[in-house]
Amino acid sequence: METTATAIKIEKIKTSKISQVDFDNLAFGSVFTDHMLVCDYKNGAWQTPEIMPYQAISLEPSAKIFHYGQSIFEGMKAYKDDHGDAFLFRPSDNHRRLNISANRMCIPEIPKAYFMDGLKELINLDKDWIPQKDGSSLYIRPFIFASGKGFHASPADEYKFLICLAPSGAYFSGKVKVLIEETYSRSANGGVGFAKTGGNYAGQFFPTQLAVKEGYNQVIWTDDNTHENIEEAGAMNIFIRINDTLITAPTSDRILDGITRKSILEIAQAEGIRTEVRKITVPEVVEAAKNGSLKEMFGAGTAAVVSPIAAFGYRGTDYDLPELTDSYASRFKKIITDIQYNRSEDPFGWRQKV
Ligand code: PLP
Ligand code: COI
Numbered sequence: 249m250e251t252t253a254t255a256i257k258i259e260k261i262k263t264s265k266i267s268q269v270d271f272d273n274l275a276f277g278s279v280f281t282d283h284m285l286v287c288d289y290k291n292g293a294w295q296t297p298e299i300m301p302y303q304a305i306s307l308e309p310s311a312k313i314f315h316y317g318q319s320i321f322e323g324m325k326a327y328k329d330d331h332g333d334a335f336l337f338r339p340s341d342n343h344r345r346l347n348i349s350a351n352r353m354c355i356p357e358i359p360k361a362y363f364m365d366g367l368k369e370l371i372n373l374d375k376d377w378i379p380q381k382d383g384s385s386l387y388i389r390p391f392i393f394a395s396g397k398g399f400h401a402s403p404a405d406e407y408k409f410l411i412c413l414a415p416s417g418a419y420f421s422g423k424v425k426v427l428i429e430e431t432y433s434r435s436a437n438g439g440v441g442f443a444k445t446g447g448n449y450a451g452q453f454f455p456t457q458l459a460v461k462e463g464y465n466q467v468i469w470t471d472d473n474t475h476e477n478i479e480e481a482g483a484m485n486i487f488i489r490i491n492d493t494l495i496t497a498p499t500s501d502r503i504l505d506g507i508t509r510k511s512i513l514e515i516a517q518a519e520g521i522r523t524e525v526r527k528i529t530v531p532e533v534v535e536a537a538k539n540g541s542l543k544e545m546f547g548a549g550t551a552a553v554v555s556p557i558a559a560f561g562y563r564g565t566d567y568d569l570p571e572l573t574d575s576y577a578s579r580f581k582k583i584i585t586d587i588q589y590n591r592s593e594d595p596f597g598w599r600q601k602v
Contacts, residue, residue, distance in 0.1 A: 256366055256369050257296055259300045260373070261283065261302075266377060271381065272381070274384055274417035276416045276419045277389070277551075279414060279415060280302050281302060281412075282302060282373075283299050283300065284411060284413070285411040286298050286300060286410050287366065288407070289356050289406060299373060310398055311395050311404075312398065312404040313393040313394045316394070317450075318393065318404060320346060320349035320391065320393075320443060321444050322388075322389070323342075323387070323389065323549075323551055324388040325337065325385040325386060325550055327588045328379070328386075329590035332380075333590065333601060334375055334378055335588065335589075335590055337507075338511070339367065339600055343364065345444065346363070348505075352442070362409070366411060367388065367411055371388075375602075378415065384417050387414045388411065389413075390409070419552050419555075423556075423559075425566075426464055426466045426481060426561070427464040427468065428468045428470060428478070428562040429455055430563075432455040432467075433472035434467075434469040434479070434502070435448065435472065435501075441501060441502035442500070442503060456482055462561070466482050466547070468560065478530060480503050484506070484552040485497075485509035485547065486545065486546075487577075488533060489543045489544035490542055491543065492521070494521055494522065494523045495528050496509060496524075498526065508549050511596070512548055512580050514596060519583075533545075542569065543570060543572065544556065544577055545569055546576075546580075553581060587599055
């Protein structure tokens, strides 16, 4: 067992599993690296983080995560350039958002040094696992959950913060077809939609399964009150291009404040692309699809990167989007991924060497 300067205990694996991984055919988030970081919260304080071999963890059956869903997570990626150097993209923003989620879910905030130093130490240890292939990366999943025991419906007194790493390929394979949802809701005013908490995702599984049966990949959520306004998709924020204007819904307590979303808005400004952050209604989008002014729809997120939407379904009709050769989606994807993989300058200061 070693200890680093930032007091992280490290226990290395004896034999790496890396040779068993087919890096040419990586799915998303289904194989895990040799190590993980674990940090316990008890007696009112976060304890010394430990990096250890990736392994199962043991929990009390009464741990509150199982009963009351007190859990939060983040999604990030590490990228490798042609020289083998590793980079993160806006990692402080993920730390900030994890603590925003923590506050909403009555989970103790994780100190920035534990998050950043732990993350960098872990990535350096498992650096060989970062795929070098374009479109692949090391998906990073930091998460915190209530490990404290008891059936009383109140916040736990013990938590676990973990970081696990998964070399991953693309989140979506093929064209993305979305269904605009009017029956079910993802989130509500005053709820937890802006937090990255497990229940927000579990609650989407059933309506998404219904949509998948009808041939769609994802649901686009509308506001719970009127079901008129487009909000976001299950794992990404949504952009709509009408003529040359790029439109996205304002964030609120119902929508996740996506880091890719805000990066796209900043890039659009730098590129002189007209943007509008405003409510956008389904009838407006349907009308634009009918009169030909709807040029593009795309999703934006860490896992999804920038995913063009090929068609959307609404009230029993499918509307196809045109296939543009010079789409905004491909422009944003190139600019963002060139920054992430260290293939271009980073005028925004988003890239961080690990
Ligand atoms: N919306 C939801 C519900 C998500 O799960 C994600 C993914 O993290 C996003 C949007 C995109 O956020 P980001 O760009 O920070 O990954
Ligand atoms: C991410 O994009 O990192 C996410 O957290 C989405 C997840 C549901 C795969």
